[in-house]
Amino acid sequence: MAGPSWNYVLKFIITGDAGVGKSSLLVRLTDQRFLANPDPTLGVEFGSKLITIPEEDKVVKLQCWDTAGTESFRSITRSYYRGAAGCLLVYDVTSRPSFEHAQMWLADVRAHADPHLTCILVGNKNDLSNERRQVLTTEGERWAQEEGLLFVEASAKSGANVEIAFETAARDILSKIRRGVFDDDRSPGVKLSTKPAGGGGGVVLDQQKKSGQACCSS
Template sequence: MARVAELQDYLFKFLIIGNASTGKTCILHQFLDNEFKHEGTHTIGAAFGSKVVTVSNKTVKLQIWDTAGQERFRSVTRSYYRGASGALLVYDISNRESYNDAINWLTEVRAAASPNIVIILCGNKNDLEDDRRQVTFLEGSRFAQEHDLMFLETSALTNENITESFEQCARIIISKINSGNIDPSRMYSGIQCNATTITAPHNENSSNNLKQKSAFNCAGCQT
């Protein structure tokens, strides 16, 4: 089948980080394919998917790395932090340990990624019954305020705030570009400008569509 060139205003490198079993892979599948997939096995290293969204009147391609949450893979997943412009930091509202560990993930990603990385804190699995909740909405909100993060509670099962999390993160990045707080031409900014993606005309946004070639006009932008 013939391949076509599609122009996007920006390409952003995104991460999904947090402890294992918080629903990171389910969040990615829900965002890409609009369906819930049970996590059968833990992610090893990182999984990848991409999707084109329209945010703030800009067409943005999100390249999303779903990183492994298990401790034995931490040295591997850290290698994906460099050049990330946005991240979803995910904890499980029914697992206090995953919430307590959020500060460690936050410290790591801020040390290794772009200094201007935009991070959305996601309290996932808010579809669960109240008697299973171990972390309140107020706790999540306070943590986000203390660490200059945006905060949303999400559900990969019901699709609540999944798309909003990614789009809100992209919207903030665009706002910071427009205000001059982020320079997309800076090395390892995680942002590429005027991206031309060569891809098949079908199934563009699927997590299965991983074989793509891109050309960019912003020579200083690297991921």
Template sequence: MDYDADATELLETYDFLMKYIIIGEAGTGKSCLLHHFTHNSFKDHSQHTIGVEFSSRTVKLGEKRIKLQLWDTAGQERFRSVTRSYYRGAAGAILVYDITSRDSFLNLSRWLADAKALASPHLVTVLVGNKSDRDEEREVEWAEASRWAAENDVHFLEASSLTGDNVESPFLLAARSILLSIESGALDPEKTGSGVSYGDRALRRVNSSSRLSFGSLSGGRRKGTVKLRVKKWLPGNKCC
């Protein structure tokens, strides 16, 4: 996939447009995770997001091209009233915590409650335990986070915005789940507030004789999952 072309081509065609929000406590690495997803590189010297920042990327699942509108929200309490207004009509939520910060994990319920109250009724949420490269500093075990995800009916995985390990998976997993809802008839892209709309290439009718094919979540970019560890965390990059 040509990432530069996807980022700059203004006249690109796509089948569906989906709105995502990236939420969670400040310092969990939300912006770094998003930057690695959109630019395929680590974001050096990242600063805390002020308010909301927007980016986008077009991905392909099977034969479907999907343009993701990505709203990166600030984690600080003082911006909460501003950022919550951007939750409205979101089809997907990437809920991020830091595996080395138990406080960021304990506050997940509040973030999820806000998203469910304000976003699309069919909101798909993926819980991401960021900074998996810092396993030696871990304060939240994978099993505990997995249980929380199951209890709250959300998807779960761990990723590293530093190494790039698993950074694509939450975005593609959410898109795949949303496409399945469209295929089943549970989600109507033409309904206001669904968080999804048809693109120029879209077929207006999806039925049992025209099944959606999603392909691999890895998008062919990575073969398998390789867990990398960085023994030293660079000063100034603690939020990522």
């Protein structure tokens, strides 16, 4: 029996401070449920999801690496940045420090990831009351624009905009593939299926490091 099929495999990393909801976003994406009290991520955790991008007529398999947000695991998590095609840079809209620390995480990604990586800034926990909010939507939008990032606010608890965040980044990556920015089957974070959609099969990502200074762009 033919298994699920796809056109591309895209490697994603999810990064940001501890406690901003990175693991909850991944579980919401892959399992459609809310992880109320997740254990702290030790190193990295993995999840995958098939999504369809209708306007591109493509089925994409997202391979997502949820990285720990603590200093003690930085040397481990940096190794997973290599070759990533997409990044969710997550902060908590009720935590100003997590937003301020996003600059540090972005610098880390730019220093270690693929130079053509697509990065989307995600303000998580926007389901919480305005009284608890410490970062305005306009602040997130403005900083994302200044840094050349995509932007969305989301809620792992309600599910609002979680898939949209990944889909928006995936669309941008597919656009780069179409324009020749990513070199299809030779880019570490972008791999073609071994068989066309409908025929089953798949590939394993090559995490070999690419040379060049890394930067995130939309």
